[in-house]
Amino acid sequence: MKKIxxxxxxxxxxxxxxxxxxxxxxLWITGSAVPEGTQQLVKQPNGNFAFKGALNVGEVKVxxxxxxxxxxxxxxxxxxxxxxxxxxGLYYVTTKDASQPGWVVSFxxxxxxxxxxxxxxxxxxxxxxxxxxxxxxxxxxxNGADNTxxxxxxxxxxxxxxxxxxIFTWEGELxxxxxxxxxxxxxxxxxxxxxxxxxxxxxxxxxxxxSQQVCIGGNDNxxxxxxxxxxxxxxxxxxxxxxxxxxxxxxYQIRKTLGISTMDNETESPATVYDLNGMKxxxxxxxxxxxxxxxxxxxxxAKRRYNx
Numbered sequence: 001m002k003k004i005x006x007x008x009x010x011x012x013x014x015x016x017x018x019x020x021x022x023x024x025x026x027l028w029i030t031g032s033a034v035p036e037g038t039q040q041l042v043k044q045p046n047g048n049f050a051f052k053g054a055l056n057v058g059e060v061k062v063x064x065x066x067x068x069x070x071x072x073x074x075x076x077x078x079x080x081x082x083x084x085x086x087x088x089g090l091y092y093v094t095t096k097d098a099s100q101p102g103w104v105v106s107f108x109x110x111x112x113x114x115x116x117x118x119x120x121x122x123x124x125x126x127x128x129x130x131x132x133x134x135x136x137x138x139x140x141x142x143n144g145a146d147n148t149x150x151x152x153x154x155x156x157x158x159x160x161x162x163x164x165x166x167i168f169t170w171e172g173e174l175x176x177x178x179x180x181x182x183x184x185x186x187x188x189x190x191x192x193x194x195x196x197x198x199x200x201x202x203x204x205x206x207x208x209x210x211s212q213q214v215c216i217g218g219n220d221n222x223x224x225x226x227x228x229x230x231x232x233x234x235x236x237x238x239x240x241x242x243x244x245x246x247x248x249x250x251x252y253q254i255r256k257t258l259g260i261s262t263m264d265n266e267t268e269s270p271a272t273v274y275d276l277n278g279m280k281x282x283x284x285x286x287x288x289x290x291x292x293x294x295x296x297x298x299x300x301x302a303k304r305r306y307n308x
Contacts, residue, residue, distance in 0.1 A: 023118075024064060024118055027043075028040050028063050028064075029063075031059040035054055044215070047118060048116060049115065050113070050114070050240075051115075052113045053110070054111075055105045055109065056108050057105055057106065059101070059102045059103065060102050061075055062076040063076070070098075073098070075094065075096070075100060076092040076093075077101070078092050079092060081101065082104060086114075087125055112126075128237075128238070131237060132190075133158070133160070133191065133192075134189070135155035135157050135189045136170055136172075136189075136233070137152070138222065139184065140184050140225050141154070144156075146180060150182075155192055156172060158233075158235065166237040167234065167237075168235045171230070172230065173231075174186070174208075186208075187223065188214070197217075201221050204222060205222070205224050208224070209244050209245070212243070289301045
């Protein structure tokens, strides 16, 4: 019994210092793999610290001060020897010994992305290539859910920017509908299924019109809409940002007049209208029209002649 009490006392004695070690206000990286010598990590709203950018072959050390201060600076040392920066989540311990090894970078690349997770004392990293697709899912989209579940097969696709593959835009109707589970909520998927690639808000129930940042993975938080209407949502995966706005009815009508098809949920970019002689038009004319979209595609659209 006395031995158990002694063990519990030692745990209680060590626990506060271990917890304090994870209360980081800022983190930096240094080492032979860091092109600029030392760079500060970006602190995210959930308390994690992230890096995106180029690294050389070599070593990355994560530390708690901008410059090394003997006896003060703590290093986030991997528990295992020869731990690679690209991993699915490896534990670290803190040390003030600057001679301890850091994280191994085995090849030069411009698209490294790693995150320090103080809550679980892990570091996980990857190469952050553009996603092939992004889709909106949930009860806030028409037919996105019933009264028991969200409909995976009814997700709606974003359109990827043809100049910046990290930027995706979606435009369509969002609302708070009756007889659906979680009315007015949605999240974003990187494939037409639930995970592994997902985007969430940092706080559950963030109004999409006020939201600015996306969380890649993380908790299964969802955005919500506060009013029914037509929305335009733009996501920058590299910057991990989101911007949403309501689309005025006049803008919507202009897009309809310019012959933007509803086949792709009306997510296509605006277009220029020409007649068959190559003369530019401000709107569709009765008969056959030539539509040139800003992504370079050219289509033909016929407008009916209505008899009064």
